[in-house]
Amino acid sequence: MAAAYYKKPRLRDVALRRLILVVSVTLCGVLLLVFLFGSNPTSINDVTRDLVENVGDGNDDDSAYRRDLKVAKGLVALPNQNDLSLKLEKLNDLPPRNLDLYPNLAKDQIIVVLYVHNRPQYLKVVVDSLSQVTGINETLLIVSHDGYFEDMNKIIDGIRFCQVKQIFAPYSPHLFLDSFPGVSARDCKDKDVASQKHCEGNPDQYGNHRSPRIVSLKHHWWWMMNTVWDGLRETRKHEGHILFIEEDHFIYPNAYRNLQILTSLKPEKCPDCYAANLAPSDVNSRGEGWASLIAERMGNVGYAFNRTVWKKIHNKAREFCFFDDYNWDITMWATVYPSFGSPVYSLRGSRTSAVHFGRCGLHQGQGEKKVCMDNGMVNIHVEDADKVPNIASDWSVHIYKNQPGYKAGFKGWGGWGDDRDRHLCLSFSNMYRSTGTSSPM
Numbered sequence: 001m002a003a004a005y006y007k008k009p010r011l012r013d014v015a016l017r018r019l020i021l022v023v024s025v026t027l028c029g030v031l032l033l034v035f036l037f038g039s040n041p042t043s044i045n046d047v048t049r050d051l052v053e054n055v056g057d058g059n060d061d062d063s064a065y066r067r068d069l070k071v072a073k074g075l076v077a078l079p080n081q082n083d084l085s086l087k088l089e090k091l092n093d094l095p096p097r098n099l100d101l102y103p104n105l106a107k108d109q110i111i112v113v114l115y116v117h118n119r120p121q122y123l124k125v126v127v128d129s130l131s132q133v134t135g136i137n138e139t140l141l142i143v144s145h146d147g148y149f150e151d152m153n154k155i156i157d158g159i160r161f162c163q164v165k166q167i168f169a170p171y172s173p174h175l176f177l178d179s180f181p182g183v184s185a186r187d188c189k190d191k192d193v194a195s196q197k198h199c200e201g202n203p204d205q206y207g208n209h210r211s212p213r214i215v216s217l218k219h220h221w222w223w224m225m226n227t228v229w230d231g232l233r234e235t236r237k238h239e240g241h242i243l244f245i246e247e248d249h250f251i252y253p254n255a256y257r258n259l260q261i262l263t264s265l266k267p268e269k270c271p272d273c274y275a276a277n278l279a280p281s282d283v284n285s286r287g288e289g290w291a292s293l294i295a296e297r298m299g300n301v302g303y304a305f306n307r308t309v310w311k312k313i314h315n316k317a318r319e320f321c322f323f324d325d326y327n328w329d330i331t332m333w334a335t336v337y338p339s340f341g342s343p344v345y346s347l348r349g350s351r352t353s354a355v356h357f358g359r360c361g362l363h364q365g366q367g368e369k370k371v372c373m374d375n376g377m378v379n380i381h382v383e384d385a386d387k388v389p390n391i392a393s394d395w396s397v398h399i400y401k402n403q404p405g406y407k408a409g410f411k412g413w414g415g416w417g418d419d420r421d422r423h424l425c426l427s428f429s430n431m432y433r434s435t436g437t438s439s440p441m
């Protein structure tokens with residue numbers, strides 16, 4: 001009897017059950033909203049609008065923004081934070097230092113973001129080089145840290161040559177000693193088979209499980225990009241270019257002025273260029289020395305782009321976060337740039353304004369020309385031509401087409417197979433927005 005009843009419910013019952021379902025779902029939704037927003041009469045739409053549009057009215061209600069951000073973060077799945085992580089995240093809210101020395105930024109400044117891990121000897125060289133850069137005192141330097149290291153902080157504390165702001169990646173694997181994004185006791189290791197070992201994790205395409213030390217770089221880069229463009233009060237409304245450099249990049253004194261010239265020439269000289277670069281994409285090259293601008297594939301030493309390009313990159317968050325390669329730059333070359341549909345060129349001068357250096361003696365047989373560091377000293381000779389702008393605005397552009405290098409079709413070096421890493425990465429893209437990752441902005 002009952003069986004028959006359930007098999008053939010009368011129409012009226014079905015309708016009634018649907019109604020009850022609809023009513024209870026709606027009720028749950030309303031309760032959730034009330035819970036999320038407390039007594040603030042804010043709607044999800046208000047939050048979305050505020051987060052997505054970033055409307056600059058010069059009358060920034062920062063506390064409202066902070067509140068909306070909390071809501072947005074609440075809607076995104078992020079790991080539980082420990083004390084250190086929470087503390088560091090608070091530091092990210094501090095205003096820049098040296099505001100007394102440099103109360104104003106120049107009009108059309110190019111913000112400089114230096115992202116670092118834990119090599120103080122290197123950082124010292126980079127910071128010393130930055131102190132000699134003409135025009136650096138007109139802009140804001142943001143130092144983004146992967147992990148917390150006193151020796152690194154000391155160097156940044158000593159900066160007096162420009163406004164400087166430190167930020168710390170609060171979900172860096174280096175901050176979590178016994179839980180994800182660090183290692184947890186349940187994690188699979190090396191080539192463990194999860195079903196046999198009853199451990200947690202997904203192997204990469206080569207059968208290897210995640211290593212927190214290795215995934216931290218890509219996480220940091222993506223967290224930093226999202227935070228600088230969309231999160232920080234100081235930069236989330238910045239309409240110009242942002243330059244990105246690393247803790248092992250020596251910057252020449254003319255870098256900033258050259259970059260200003262490049263970004264101003266870019267729209268006219270190279271409409272296909274997405275970025276400007278301080279250095280050739282071949283990290284061993286110092287440039288051609290021609291009386292010509294160069295357009296070539298995007299390099300990873302000293303690259304600068306604007307918000308339009310960031311939005312295009314952010315729209316490819318899924319591609320970035322799901323590609324099985326732990327290198328952010330190879331991920332960009334193999335998935336993100338090719339997905340733009342046209343070649344992604346970057347504009348630069350023909351004499352480099354930055355070099356990547358490494359430890360001396362690591363690479364055998366590369367000759368003395370390799371820039372390297374020993375006992376805290378680099379063998380870089382800054383010549384007079386590197387101290388003044390050396391790009392002429394009447395130069396034409398030489399384009400390198402079909403250069404070798406990573407491109408679409410490369411399947412990745414692996415190291416990025418764990419679903420938890422992929423989803424943490426995606427969460428970073430949604431942290432400052434309450435809508436999906438690919439909001440068409």
Ligand SMILES: *[C@@H]1O[C@H](CO)[C@@H](O)[C@H](O)[C@H]1NC(C)=O
Nearest residue numbers: 101102104134135136137138
């Ligand atoms: C920046 O430094 C130059 C000297 O290198 C100086 O002439 C200029 O006034 C400084 N600008 C600011 C804003 O401090």
Ligand SMILES: *[C@@H]1O[C@H](CO)[C@@H](O)[C@H](O)[C@H]1NC(C)=O
Nearest residue numbers: 266273274275306307308309
């Ligand atoms: C940003 O750069 C891109 C690529 O060079 C350019 O097409 C775009 O017009 C620029 N956006 C703004 C707002 O200047």
